[in-house]
Amino acid sequence: MAAPRNSPKVERSKISTNFRVDRSHLVSPSKSLILSCGGMDCLSKVKKLEQIAVVNLSRHYLKNLGSLLNCSALKICLLARNYITKFQALINCPNLIKLDLHGNHITNLPNEYFWSEMKYLQILHLHDNIIGDMRSVRSLFSCPELVVLTLFDTPVSLVSQYRHHIVNGIWSLKALDNYVIADEEIIEDCRNRNKFKALSSSFHLHATAPPQVVTWQSEMKHIKDLVSNINSILAHHSAVLILQRWSRGFLTRKKLKAAKNSGKRQAFSKEMNAELCSRGIHILEDGSMWVSGNSSEQEDQCNAVHLEIDKKKLNFEMLEDRYEAHEITSGLYPRISKWRMEDTPNFKPNKSDVFQPRTFRQPVFHPHSDRPRLL
Template identity: 45%
Template sequence: MVRLGSHMLKNVANFECCLSLRICILANNFITNIAALSECVHLVKLDLSGNQITQLPNVDFWKRFEKLQLLNLHDNNMSTRQHVIGLSGCPSLYALTLNDTPLSLRGSYRHCIVNSLWSLKALDKHVISDEEIIEVCLYPQEPFKIEIKLVMKIISKINQIQAMYSPTLVIQRWIRGHLTRKILK
C-alpha cells in the first residue's frame, strides 16, 4: 500500500518498480500523467483525485488492471468523454468517481459513462440503477426532448401542489362542484 496524498507529487515515475502494489492513494497532488503506473497491475484501489490529470491512458493501458475495482478521479481536469474512454478496457472496475470534473458538468455525462463501462456498479458515490442502463440503451433521446419532458413534469407537479393547497383554487373547485351538482339535479 502507498499513501502519498497531499505530498505535492508531480509525477509517478518511481512507481513502475512497485509490482505488488494493491492500494495506491495519490490524492491531492499535481500529477498530470499516470503512464508509469502501467506495471502496477495488481492494484485493487487507485485514488488519483484532486490532481491535474486532463487525459487518461488508452484502453490497452487499462486492460492490464484486471483486479482494479475502485478508481477515484474526481476533482481532475478531464473535460470530454474521449479523455476517459480508455477506462472501458478496465475489466472489473466497480466504482468510479468523476464528479467535480468539467466532464461531469456535461449533459448525459452519467448515461454515457454508465453505458461505456459495463462492469461499473457505482458512479460518483451513487449506485447505478437498472433504469439508467436501460433508458439510454433502449430509449436514446435528444437532450431537448429530455428537458421538455422534465419541464412538463415539474409544471404538472406545481399544478398538483397548487390545486391541493391554494385556498382560492380550493374554494373555486368547491363552488364549481356545488353549481354543477345544483344544475344536474
C-alpha cells in the same frame, strides 16, 4: 480623470502577466519515501520496494510517480491531493485494486491498452481533476473489473448525458460518483418510481470514512465494506435483482421438492415390493410378476395386485397435487379446498341468465271440437 480610471486595469494586467507557478517545491517520490509511507501484505521485518502492496502518498507535493514504477506488487495506491499530470507509468503495477488520484492536475487519461491491463482494478477515484475530454474517458470502457468510479467536480461531468454514456459503457460498474446505478439507467425505456427511481435518496452511496492508519488490512476492510454497502443497496432497491432472487428461490424449492418426492416414491416402491414378497409375489426386472401356484390363481392374484397398486399410486398422486396446489396458493389466495364459487365475482350468476325470456304458445282450433287446444 481618465488616467486614474485606467490605472487599476494596468496594475491588474501586470499582476496577471507577472504571475508564475513556482514548482520548485514539488518533489518526486524516492525509494526512501515510498518505503516510509508504504506497507506490505505480509509480516516481514525488512521492507522491499518490490514487495510494497499499499502506499499512501497523499498531500506530499508530488509532481510525478518517481520510483513507484518499481513497485510491481502494488495493490492499493493513494496519490490524492498532489500535482500529478500523467500516470501512464503505473502500467508496471498490473495488480492494482484501488487507485486514488483525486485532487490532481490530470487532463487526459491513458489509452485503452493501459486500462485493459488493469485486470484487478475495482475502485478508481478521479474526481476534482481537469479532465474535460469525453474521448479520453471512453478509454475506461476497456477496464474489465471496475466497480466504483468517481468523476464529479470535473469538466467532463458537465457534458450532456455524461452519466448515461459511462454507465452503459462500463458493464461491470455498480456505482458512479455518489450514486449506485439503478435499473432504469441500464434498461431502455424503463421508468421506475419511488425507491426504484435513479438518483433518488435510496441509491445515494454514503462514503465511509477512510481508515486513519493506512495498512493492508485496514484498506482491504474498507474496500469490502464499500462493496458490501453497494450490494446491499442493489439488493433492496433493484427490481430486477429482487425478481431474480424470487425466481431462484422458487426454482430451488421446486428442485428440492422433486428430490423429496422421488425419495418418497422409492420408499413407496420398496414397501410395495416387501408387501408383495410376503404374499409370495415377486416383481421381476422387466416389471412383470411371478406368483407361485396354479395359473388361474396367478392371474387372480396378479389382477388383484394391479388394482391395489393403482389405488395406492392414485392416492399418492392426489396427495402430491394437493400439496402443490397449497404451495402455489399459499400467501396469495386461500386454499383451493376452502375456495367457494359464490365468493368469486367472476362466477356470480347473471340475472339475464336466470330469468329466461317467455315463449307464448299459439292456440290451434281443432275442426271437430269447439275448444281451442294449446300446442
